[in-house]
Amino acid sequence: xxxxxxxxxxxxxxxxxxxxxxxxWKDPEIPGDASVDVRWYVEQARAAERARFxxxxxxxxxxxxxxxxxxxxxxxxxxxxxxxxxxxxxRIGLIGTLSTxxxxxxxxxxxxxxLDLISGGRAGWxxxxxxxxxxxxxFGRDQHLDYGQRYGRALEHVRLVQRLWDSYEDDAFPRDRxxxxxxxxxxxxxxxxxxEHFRVHGxxxxxxxxxxxxxxxxxxxxxxxRDLGGAIGEGIFTHQGSIEAGRAFRDDLRARAVAHGRDPxxxxxxxxxxxxxxDTDEDARAIEAEIGRQDADFDRSLAQLGRPFGWYDFSQHxxxxxxxxxxxxxxxxxxxxxxxxxxxxxxxxxxxxQVVETISxxxxxxxxxxxxxxxxxxxxxxxxxxxxxxxxxxxxxxQFARFADEVVPILQETGVFRREYEATTLRGNxxxxxxxxxxxxxxxxxLAA
Amino acid sequence: xxxxxxxxxxxxxxxxxxxxxxxxWKDPEIPGDASVDVRWYVEQARAAERARFxxxxxxxxxxxxxxxxxxxxxxxxxxxxxxxxxxxxxRIGLIGTLSTxxxxxxxxxxxxxxLDLISGGRAGWxxxxxxxxxxxxxFGRDQHLDYGQRYGRALEHVRLVQRLWDSYEDDAFPRDRxxxxxxxxxxxxxxxxxxEHFRVHGxxxxxxxxxxxxxxxxxxxxxxxRDLGGAIGEGIFTHQGSIEAGRAFRDDLRARAVAHGRDPxxxxxxxxxxxxxxDTDEDARAIEAEIGRQDADFDRSLAQLGRPFGWYDFSQHxxxxxxxxxxxxxxxxxxxxxxxxxxxxxxxxxxxxQVVETISxxxxxxxxxxxxxxxxxxxxxxxxxxxxxxxxxxxxxxQFARFADEVVPILQETGVFRREYEATTLRGNxxxxxxxxxxxxxxxxxLAA
Ligand SMILES: Cc1cc2nc3c(=O)[nH]c(=O)nc-3n(C[C@H](O)[C@H](O)[C@H](O)COP(=O)(O)O)c2cc1C
Ligand SMILES: Cc1cc2nc3c(=O)[nH]c(=O)nc-3n(C[C@H](O)[C@H](O)[C@H](O)COP(=O)(O)O)c2cc1C
Numbered sequence: 001x002x003x004x005x006x007x008x009x010x011x012x013x014x015x016x017x018x019x020x021x022x023x024x025w026k027d028p029e030i031p032g033d034a035s036v037d038v039r040w041y042v043e044q045a046r047a048a049e050r051a052r053f054x055x056x057x058x059x060x061x062x063x064x065x066x067x068x069x070x071x072x073x074x075x076x077x078x079x080x081x082x083x084x085x086x087x088x089x090x091r092i093g094l095i096g097t098l099s100t101x102x103x104x105x106x107x108x109x110x111x112x113x114x115l116d117l118i119s120g121g122r123a124g125w126x127x128x129x130x131x132x133x134x135x136x137x138x139f140g141r142d143q144h145l146d147y148g149q150r151y152g153r154a155l156e157h158v159r160l161v162q163r164l165w166d167s168y169e170d171d172a173f174p175r176d177r178x179x180x181x182x183x184x185x186x187x188x189x190x191x192x193x194x195x196e197h198f199r200v201h202g203x204x205x206x207x208x209x210x211x212x213x214x215x216x217x218x219x220x221x222x223x224x225x226r227d228l229g230g231a232i233g234e235g236i237f238t239h240q241g242s243i244e245a246g247r248a249f250r251d252d253l254r255a256r257a258v259a260h261g262r263d264p265x266x267x268x269x270x271x272x273x274x275x276x277x278x279d280t281d282e283d284a285r286a287i288e289a290e291i292g293r294q295d296a297d298f299d300r301s302l303a304q305l306g307r308p309f310g311w312y313d314f315s316q317h318x319x320x321x322x323x324x325x326x327x328x329x330x331x332x333x334x335x336x337x338x339x340x341x342x343x344x345x346x347x348x349x350x351x352x353x354q355v356v357e358t359i360s361x362x363x364x365x366x367x368x369x370x371x372x373x374x375x376x377x378x379x380x381x382x383x384x385x386x387x388x389x390x391x392x393x394x395x396x397x398x399q400f401a402r403f404a405d406e407v408v409p410i411l412q413e414t415g416v417f418r419r420e421y422e423a424t425t426l427r428g429n430x431x432x433x434x435x436x437x438x439x440x441x442x443x444x445x446x447l448a449a
Numbered sequence: 450x451x452x453x454x455x456x457x458x459x460x461x462x463x464x465x466x467x468x469x470x471x472x473x474w475k476d477p478e479i480p481g482d483a484s485v486d487v488r489w490y491v492e493q494a495r496a497a498e499r500a501r502f503x504x505x506x507x508x509x510x511x512x513x514x515x516x517x518x519x520x521x522x523x524x525x526x527x528x529x530x531x532x533x534x535x536x537x538x539x540r541i542g543l544i545g546t547l548s549t550x551x552x553x554x555x556x557x558x559x560x561x562x563x564l565d566l567i568s569g570g571r572a573g574w575x576x577x578x579x580x581x582x583x584x585x586x587x588f589g590r591d592q593h594l595d596y597g598q599r600y601g602r603a604l605e606h607v608r609l610v611q612r613l614w615d616s617y618e619d620d621a622f623p624r625d626r627x628x629x630x631x632x633x634x635x636x637x638x639x640x641x642x643x644x645e646h647f648r649v650h651g652x653x654x655x656x657x658x659x660x661x662x663x664x665x666x667x668x669x670x671x672x673x674x675r676d677l678g679g680a681i682g683e684g685i686f687t688h689q690g691s692i693e694a695g696r697a698f699r700d701d702l703r704a705r706a707v708a709h710g711r712d713p714x715x716x717x718x719x720x721x722x723x724x725x726x727x728d729t730d731e732d733a734r735a736i737e738a739e740i741g742r743q744d745a746d747f748d749r750s751l752a753q754l755g756r757p758f759g760w761y762d763f764s765q766h767x768x769x770x771x772x773x774x775x776x777x778x779x780x781x782x783x784x785x786x787x788x789x790x791x792x793x794x795x796x797x798x799x800x801x802x803q804v805v806e807t808i809s810x811x812x813x814x815x816x817x818x819x820x821x822x823x824x825x826x827x828x829x830x831x832x833x834x835x836x837x838x839x840x841x842x843x844x845x846x847x848q849f850a851r852f853a854d855e856v857v858p859i860l861q862e863t864g865v866f867r868r869e870y871e872a873t874t875l876r877g878n879x880x881x882x883x884x885x886x887x888x889x890x891x892x893x894x895x896l897a898a
Pocket of ligand 2: 507670672674688783784
């Protein structure tokens with residue numbers, strides 16, 4: 001490996017497909033119950049590990065309606081799934097999504113610490129605040145939190161989880177059989193926190209892993225979301241459509257990290273992308289078009305359009321009248337997304353039907369082409385400062401195999417991607433530092449003073 | 450297998466030891482980090498599976514102090530652990546402890562349903578209410594709930610989880626590629642619950658497993674605890690010291706189940722016990738005595754005595770003065786246990802030192818002896834109507850091997866225990882019925898009317 005910038009690669013595993021994917025389950029390569037079949041996930045994770053990917057990535061949601069896409073309707077819970085993958089793999093990182101809006105800091109800290117030990121230091125947490133307003137009802141809340149509250153809560157939550165992860169210093173357990181000393185109690189530190197959103201008194205009942213703490217990813221594109229990423233994100237999951245937009249986003253995130261007193265090299269921007277590899281660029285575009293046809297479904301797209309607006313029912317409106325006036329609808333939900341749709345309709349003066357057609361038009365991903373083309377574009381984005389890596393969504397196992405067998409070798413040849421894992425931990429492979437235990441740091445500082 | 454009553458066997462896996470065990474970690478057979486080493490658990494679970502045990506059983510707690518026993522200080526979270534065991538085993542049941550006092554019904558339902566699918570229908574939930582008052586502080590609560598609230602909440606919680614598990618009927622997913630039908634929306638049922646302790650609106654986003662729903666175990670011996678067991682327990686985890694006490698307990702539990710309108714055959718009483726196998730009865734007693742010496746530690750026992758009283762600090766009292774007056778201390782904590790200690794001290798007029806010595810005196814388990822003796826006593830308890838099986842805690846792997854190689858064959862020979870698994874699910878092996886989806890039942894009833 002030269003000292004040129006290094007690409008990080010993650011595989012987003014989504015069973016029967018992602019948010020807009022109504023048709024993936026019909027593909028003969030994808031079992032209809034892929035999203036609840038652990039063997040399916042084990043196979044995909046092992047394929048990604050053979051290709052030396054940094055990590056697999058499990059996205060999540062909890063609230064569903066009958067109109068939710070197949071993968072959403074019926075899926076495995078991320079941490080339970082990742083723990084199973086931990087013992088079926090050896091080196092690949094395991095990143096799972098949990099929401100700071102509906103999970104308790106103590107439980108989140110404990111479950112990720114457990115995964116981190118089970119996997120030998122390969123765990124990562126994708127921090128989200130939950131977009132679906134309906135999630136509130138699943139947890140006995142009257143209303144979903146607004147953006148300010150959600151992101152304020154998220155920041156306090158993550159910092160609290162990180163403090164809980166430092167409950168034990170690395171030398172807390174002498175386990176000295178001769179002297180009969182299992183624990184050194186001076187190395188156990190109870191958290192004593194009273195904040196705006198949480199109170200926690202007591203220590204976490206689990207030690208640190210070989211990577212010190214799980215890696216923090218963050219997903220949320222609004223101004224508040226980016227600021228959270230700048231404050232605590234070590235990996236940023238985002239969507240960016242062009243190299244220019246990517247560079248602007250990455251510059252922004254790095255600047256926010258610096259403003260929070262952090263080294264920008266410890267914030268990796270890793271957008272989620274779709275990749276299609278063909279024999280030629282035309283062949284790849286034809287495969288992409290076929291995927292578009294598989295997913296096309298006007299009625300389902302109309303229903304799905306309601307999601308960023310709290311699953312608003314658009315079918316009550318005339319399809320050929322101007323896109324309806326929605327007022328503050330969506331402000332508590334996926335606001336960034338909802339605002340973009342409102343703006344699109346207003347600026348271009350679209351009807352409801354035209355909005356559905358625009359939103360659900362087959363995507364043209366920038367990462368579609370022959371192996372050479374895909375490798376070249378990856379490298380351009382990396383060298384252009386638009387990304388530190390990609391979270392790749394690949395539709396089928398045969399497509400993944402093409403990426404692994406054809407694109408990865410080119411990236412290795414040019415020194416952009418690893419040939420062998422550098423480390424046994426996710427931090428080690430991503431090139432992120434191991435956070436030293438804060439109490440050890442404080443004691444050393446006190447001794448020096 | 451004859452039609453004589455069948456013994457169920459579970460293995461309680463506790464890494465470096467159970468509640469009173471200060472010394473297990475010093476045993477050369479037990480790694481000092483056993484409680485956080487997934488490979489250790491995988492080995493124990495596979496050994497239990499080779500012996501055709503019904504299940505492994507993971508107990509749990511969250512609140513610790515520096516005086517907590519080794520296994521408590523530093524352990525893996527039960528569901529994360531069991532999910533890893535699910536892919537490392539094939540037939541054995543996987544029962545984990547989660548508290549109804551601090552976990553949300555939706556999260557509990559989702560995590561167990563996920564484990565149930567990952568394991569192909571082998572999951573069980575041990576329902577507890579958490580004894581340690583300090584747990585409240587970990588979750589931002591001012592005070593631990595009192596018994597009435599805890600058990601009222603537990604009953605509502607479990608019933609709600611079971612309703613969430615029925616969100617999808619078994620035929621909810623036609624996944625018909627020809628007709629393009631993934632979901633049959635008439636087979637998806639949102640929960641709409643407003644109760645005393647919980648509100649939940651919405652369906653669970655995961656299908657039922659081959660066993661319909663995870664098996665419900667329950668642990669809690671007070672009057673309220675038994676009533677909960679009678680209402681919802683399919684397996685009862687308890688401690689019983691004699692065949693007479695066991696029979697009285699089992700009769701009581703079965704009567705309570707009948708009072709709740711249930712078939713008593715669907716409530717299995719499975720006490721937790723310690724087993725030691727020796728060449729002869731004397732040899733076994735000598736091994737037990739050696740274990741007692743390993744665990745003996747007056748100061749730690751004094752500290753540990755405080756646990757049922759909310760980790761009350763007894764070291765502030767004169768050891769040779771009468772056991773202190775404690776008033777209502779312990780009423781919100783492990784009350785059954787705390788009351789028993791108060792009664793013991795009062796009735797026998799003991800000093801604090803004598804109470805510690807009595808409580809921490811090496812236990813004499815009834816299940817200690819040669820393989821023939823242990824097999825005979827097991828059979829006596831079963832035939833005597835005191836138990837439906839045992840949750841066995843065995844100190845070391847070599848002791849477990851003796852149980853598997855010497856005791857199990859005798860139990861198989863006499864037809865008391867299986868030679869091969871009867872089923873692929875935990876319910877199938879325990880002989881418990883698969884609960885039919887309530888919405889399917891209701892529709893059939895409506896059609897018949
Ligand atoms: C790339 C990306 C991935 C996301 N993945 C998830 C997810 O898996 N689960 C989830 O609940 N929310 C997810 N979110 C949603 C965010 O957590 C957030 O609630 C939502 O996007 C609205 O916030 P925003 O306007 O800041 O983006 C994701 C957001 C982005 C941008
Ligand atoms: C055999 C047995 C095992 C138990 N195991 C656990 C456990 O693993 N975790 C836990 O928090 N509580 C456990 N409990 C505690 C109960 O959930 C309950 O909170 C405590 O025993 C006080 O209730 P009780 O007086 O009804 O027994 C257990 C209780 C019994 C009797």
